[in-house]
Amino acid sequence: MYKHYSRSIYFADLVTYAALAINQTEAMTMTLAEYRKRQGMTQAEIAERIGRDTATVCRYEKGTRIPDLRTIRKIKAVTNGAVAEDDWAAEESTA
Numbered sequence: 666m667y668k669h670y671s672r673s674i675y676f677a678d679l680v681t682y683a684a685l686a687i688n689q690t691e692a693m694t695m696t697l698a699e700y701r702k703r704q705g706m707t708q709a710e711i712a713e714r715i716g717r718d719t720a721t722v723c724r725y726e727k728g729t730r731i732p733d734l735r736t737i738r739k740i741k742a743v744t745n746g747a748v749a750e751d752d753w754a755a756e757e758s759t760a
Contacts, residue, residue, distance in 0.1 A: 694746075694747060694748065694749040695747055695748060696726070696748065697711070697722070697725055697726050697740060697744075697748050698726040700744050700747045700748050701726075708722040708723055708726070709722075711740075711743070714739075714743045715736060715739040715740055715743055716736075716739065717732075717736065725740075737750050738750065
């Protein structure tokens, strides 16, 4: 009976740690502008890395334009996941 009890505690700890990891990952994501500023990058540098022009990056940051899925994935790759795909999906669903 003791082993069963210890396993259930262990499972509960795993669930708690998994939930914390998910919340921590969500908390670590940021907007494209935040990421760019923290990295000391210009809009032109981001634009070059994702294959878009500077004006388009400016529109992405202001929220007046939503990137297509391929560009969102490039942004995610360039920022090492700091800017998540769902950042624009949330904006798109409210529009």
